[in-house]
Amino acid sequence: MQHYQHLIDGSWIEPASGAYFDSEEPFSGKAWARIGRGTEADVDRAVRAAHAAFTSGPWSRMTATERGARLRALADLLEANAERIGLIEQRDNGKLITEVAGQARGAAQWFHYYAGLADKVQGQVVPMPKPGVLNMVKYEPLGVVAAITPWNSPLSLTTWKVAPALAAGNTVVIKPSEFTSASILEFAALCEAAGIPPGVVNVVTGFGAEVGAPLVGHPLVAKVAFTGGDIAGQKVYEAAAADFKKVTLELGGKSPNIVFDDADLDQAVKGAIAGIFGATGQTCMAGSRLLLQDTIHDSFVERLVETVARARIGDPSDPETQIGPIATRPQFEKILSYIEIAKAEGARLVHGGHALSGEGYGQGQFVAPTIFTEVTNGMRIAQEEVFGPVLSVLRFHDEDEAVAIANDVNFGLAAGIWTRDLERALTVSDRVKAGTVWVNNYRATSFATPFGGYKRSGIGREGGTEAIKEYLQPKSIWITPRPNRANPFVLG
Structure with missing residues (x-):
């Protein structure tokens, strides 16, 4: 010791x-x-x-x-x-x-x-x-x-x-x-x-x-x-x-990661995964609300689930591991409770949603990477910080609706925007109420630039x-x- x-x-x-x-x-x-x-x-x-x-x-x-x-x-x-x-x-x-x-x-x-x-x-x-x-x-x-x-x-x-x-x-x-x-x-x-x-x-x-x-x-x-x-x-x-x-x-944060239908979808899928499942979701800047334009929603979710299903989960000391355990027992229990809350509220579970145990999972303080669709912004799973590998997917129709959903929360730490349209990138960056906005990337930080949030x-x-x-x-x-x-x- x-x-x-x-x-x-x-x-x-x-x-x-x-x-x-x-x-x-x-x-x-x-x-x-x-x-x-x-x-x-x-x-x-x-x-x-x-x-x-x-x-x-x-x-x-x-x-x-x-x-x-x-x-x-x-x-x-x-x-x-x-x-x-x-x-x-x-x-x-x-x-x-x-x-x-x-x-x-x-x-x-x-x-x-x-x-x-x-x-x-x-x-x-x-x-x-x-x-x-x-x-x-x-x-x-x-x-x-x-x-x-x-x-x-x-x-x-x-x-x-x-x-x-x-x-x-x-x-x-x-x-x-x-x-x-x-x-x-x-x-x-x-x-x-x-x-x-x-x-x-x-x-x-x-x-x-x-x-x-x-x-x-x-x-x-x-x-x-x-x-x-x-x-x-x-x-x-x-x-x-x-x-x-x-x-x-x-x-804390409940950061929106907004994907428009003109985005590079290959990169956006990677950015969505890194945004919420990197650090096992235990980061204040996690992109825990994925906002998908309705024209790409279904195909994007399908690609997302396929990729997440291949994630290597286990011992964090192994360099090949991609998702590790939850850091504390109280946090582990909190995450599982939010998964049950989301189910009760009517969100549709399309991946994960359970604890992992058995060989390769140590004492079992693991939560499978979890994805909910059919989430509405009034649900607790869309409003409250879970601080774990739990993603809420929301639909939007156009730019105005995306911004309205993004800002309809008590937090304003960060946001992601995925688009090839430079004018849209700049316009939405201005309209989103967040201290950091990433365009076609997510979770980048540096000593050279300020980091912090709006609202709570x-x-x-x-x-x-x-x-x-x-x-x-x-x-x-x-x-x-x-x-x-x-x-x-x-x-x-």
Whole structure:
């Protein structure tokens, strides 16, 4: 059994309670690591360490260029350790080894990007309508950032927060999901090796009520960056509002993947499959609503089912596997319950719809890739995030109806559009209410461009130059070199 403690102020610390809990492999069901069970006392110690590092530690005295150099060293270490950390994360959340190793290498690229951006944040001199007055605007870090991350892509989604936060000059306390803490602790060890000073990156592991809630509510936390479901995000937002903390919330989605009859249908079938069955559907950007123009609906569904039926399902450590297990037992049960809800609502099951067990399926925490047709947009299966390999197929007649269906949902994270018509691609991209729109591709992300959602899909953006602004605040400075105020009672 691997044994993990908290990382606080540069030291590996036993939980204040002395308690630990097991982390289990989704495929085998076997416990493989012991994770420290944090409490409010651990949170307070970590936040105070981060606050001291921000206000008086060496991090606070570094130039932006020096910070960038440390982040570049961290990026190099992440690159060198990508395979090892990928294997650890795969044991924790059951994702395909081919995917998690790629995500670990991708995390290195995020740190390279923000390392370069650290000393590119520039203020400005603002022309004033008042003679003899100089106005400057500069950007300053916020302070201690609480980064709360989920189990589906722990290293990637932690990187999306920590890289811009550190580049901006903040310090962080990370609370990973209790299901997937190990890769984040391994990442934190690399921060030390890269020369990032003690207290700048801290990790407290444990459960939401025992670690997450006191972290969000701590008076020395200046900002909360959270990824998770919309209900949990709403609670985080409400708690942060009590102290007027800044927040970034990257929440759920019920993303439409729209296929018009003039699309390259071979590519659209692949895009539909990747959109919902990639990562076993356990991704916020999943294309869980497939909107098909009525002229191609039947033939497209037939091709879709034929392709999905050939999917290789099983051990995620096997490079040939295409669909792995569900990451957690509660999520596995939730997905199966939504399948039953869809049946009861009158959706037509055309593929899957059941758990998989037996030889090759480990402990049996697998759900067959599932496709429902005859779905209407009022059904729960079309409105609520399932977060699993379950696809709802909806018909539309024309562009107006496609847009109406796409927008008739409480989420607005992402959308896909498949068409050969450039004018249609641009028009529908403008009309769809989503933070990311993919045209003739799906699930592409990059450190260079912002990602985030409309409506209940969240607040703020991660990625690109927009993300570093989420961790900075502007300050306006007015300078009058030679004050000469004739009447001190008149401001101007």
